[in-house]
Amino acid sequence: MNSSSEYLIKKLSQKSLRFSFQRMKILEYLYQHESSHPDAEEIYESLSNIIPGLSKTTIYNTLHSFVNAGLVQAVDIENSETRYELSASRHGHFICKQCGVIHDFDIDIDMIVVKELAQFQVEEKDVYFRGLCPNCIRIQNETTNTIKNKKKEAQDES
Amino acid sequence: MNSSSEYLIKKLSQKSLRFSFQRMKILEYLYQHESSHPDAEEIYESLSNIIPGLSKTTIYNTLHSFVNAGLVQAVDIENSETRYELSASRHGHFICKQCGVIHDFDIDIDMIVVKELAQFQVEEKDVYFRGLCPNCIRIQNETTNTIKNKKKEAQDES
DNA sequence: TTCTAAAGTTGTAATGATTACAATTTATCC
DNA sequence: GGATAAATTGTAATCATTACAACTTTAGAA
Numbered sequence: 143m144n145s146s147s148e149y150l151i152k153k154l155s156q157k158s159l160r161f162s163f164q165r166m167k168i169l170e171y172l173y174q175h176e177s178s179h180p181d182a183e184e185i186y187e188s189l190s191n192i193i194p195g196l197s198k199t200t201i202y203n204t205l206h207s208f209v210n211a212g213l214v215q216a217v218d219i220e221n222s223e224t225r226y227e228l229s230a231s232r233h234g235h236f237i238c239k240q241c242g243v244i245h246d247f248d249i250d251i252d253m254i255v256v257k258e259l260a261q262f263q264v265e266e267k268d269v270y271f272r273g274l275c276p277n278c279i280r281i282q283n284e285t286t287n288t289i290k291n292k293k294k295e296a297q298d299e300s
Numbered sequence: 301m302n303s304s305s306e307y308l309i310k311k312l313s314q315k316s317l318r319f320s321f322q323r324m325k326i327l328e329y330l331y332q333h334e335s336s337h338p339d340a341e342e343i344y345e346s347l348s349n350i351i352p353g354l355s356k357t358t359i360y361n362t363l364h365s366f367v368n369a370g371l372v373q374a375v376d377i378e379n380s381e382t383r384y385e386l387s388a389s390r391h392g393h394f395i396c397k398q399c400g401v402i403h404d405f406d407i408d409i410d411m412i413v414v415k416e417l418a419q420f421q422v423e424e425k426d427v428y429f430r431g432l433c434p435n436c437i438r439i440q441n442e443t444t445n446t447i448k449n450k451k452k453e454a455q456d457e458s
Numbered sequence: 459t460t461c462t463a464a465a466g467t468t469g470t471a472a473t474g475a476t477t478a479c480a481a482t483t484t485a486t487c488c
Numbered sequence: 489g490g491a492t493a494a495a496t497t498g499t500a501a502t503c504a505t506t507a508c509a510a511c512t513t514t515a516g517a518a
Contacts, residue, residue: 155515159465159466160464160465160466160513160514160515161514161515162465162466162467162513162514164466164467165466181504182504182505183504195467195468196467196468197467197468197469198468198469198505199467199468199469199470199505199506199507200466200467200468202504202505202506203466203467204466204467207466216379218376218379221374221376221379221382221476222476222503222504223503223504223505224379224504224505234414236417236420236422239423245417245420247414247416247417248414248416249412249414254407254412254427256392256405256406256407256429258405258406259394259403259405259429261434261437262394262403262429262431262432262433262434262437263431263432263437264394264429264430264431265397265430265431265432266429266430266431267427267428267429267430268426268427268428268429268430269412269425269426269427269428270425270426270427270428271414271417271420271422271424271425271426272422272423272424272425272426273420273421273422273423273424274420274421274423275420276419276420279419279420279421313486317494317495318484318485318486318493318494318495319485319486320484320485320494320495320496322495322496323495339475340475340476341474341475353496353497354496354497355496355497355498356476356497356498357476357477357478357496357497357498357499358495358496358497360475360476360477361495361496362495362496365495379505380474380475380505381474381475381476382475382476
């Protein structure tokens with residue numbers, strides 16, 4: 143057992159969770175794919191190659207355990223699959239409506255204090271933005287220009 | 301056809317949508333249940349009594365049309381069903397993890413400008429808070445006190 | 459080290475919101 | 489009134505997630 147496993151064992155036991163190879167690999171996967179915000183399916187597909195006989199139920203169980211323990215955060219910006227990321231400093235999430243890419247952005251969410259909610263116990267704050275990412279804006283503009291040019295050509299010909 | 305239907309016809313035609321009894325009733329339902337943020341199922345159950353033979357597909361189709369037209373907003377604070385509300389001034393949504401009630405709160409979302417997203421085209425901004433509502437906090441405290449009292453009684457008896 | 463109970467894993471079946479689709483009906487425009 | 493595109497309906501399919509029961513592994517006690 144290597145040192146990173148020992149570190150994880152400590153980390154997990156602090157949260158009353160037991161160590162397992164599956165859990166180690168799932169957490170490792172999230173660590174190595176921080177920016178892509180993988181969903182359960184993606185994690186399952188990738189780890190199936192490393193862990194023969196891995197069950198998708200394990201992926202779901204583990205992710206839930208991690209979320210409950212505060213190790214991992216669920217990103218529910220899509221109404222289809224839940225995506226996951228390691229718990230880190232709070233930030234906002236932008237999702238591109240076109241290509242689906244999720245982009246993290248810094249935002250001081252703790253700064254957002256709502257007087258109206260004084261009597262409420264606010265435990266989680268999520269800021270979700272939706273729109274077009276720079277890449278998709280560029281593609282859209284190129285397409286629009288092509289159409290305009292085609293129209294112009296047609297007019298010139300007539 | 302009464303005046304409110306005429307108003308709706310105008311409103312719908314502005315969005316290139318046709319009038320129908322179903323659409324009128326769905327919009328009416330959302331209007332009369334603004335604070336409860338109903339989901340498709342709830343709308344369907346309620347309107348089935350008024351519109352015999354109503355199809356759930358119609359509820360989904362209509363809600364999608366309304367959202368596309370900007371008449372209605374989807375609230376995806378729960379990872380299960382999507383809930384709906386009439387488009388109004390932007391506000392935040394708080395959901396109670398215990399009882400599921402959704403509470404709207406005023407927040408100047410337009411104020412939230414993220415320099416990092418200058419190259420992005422931000423079309424929608426959602427602020428979702430999660431935690432406990434005042435009512436559930438009260439219930440929780442009462443339960444806790446009851447347990448404490450029971451423990452104390454047990455100690456006193458021994 | 460061995461034993462044991464609790465926790466984790468697995469596979470399959472079920473759930474439940476949402477969508478696809480084709481037939482029928484309806485609204486709008488001429 | 490008739491034509492046409494749009495809306496409605498009902499049924500079947502989809503797909504992420506959960507329920508559950510049998511089996512395996514972990515962690516701590518003996």
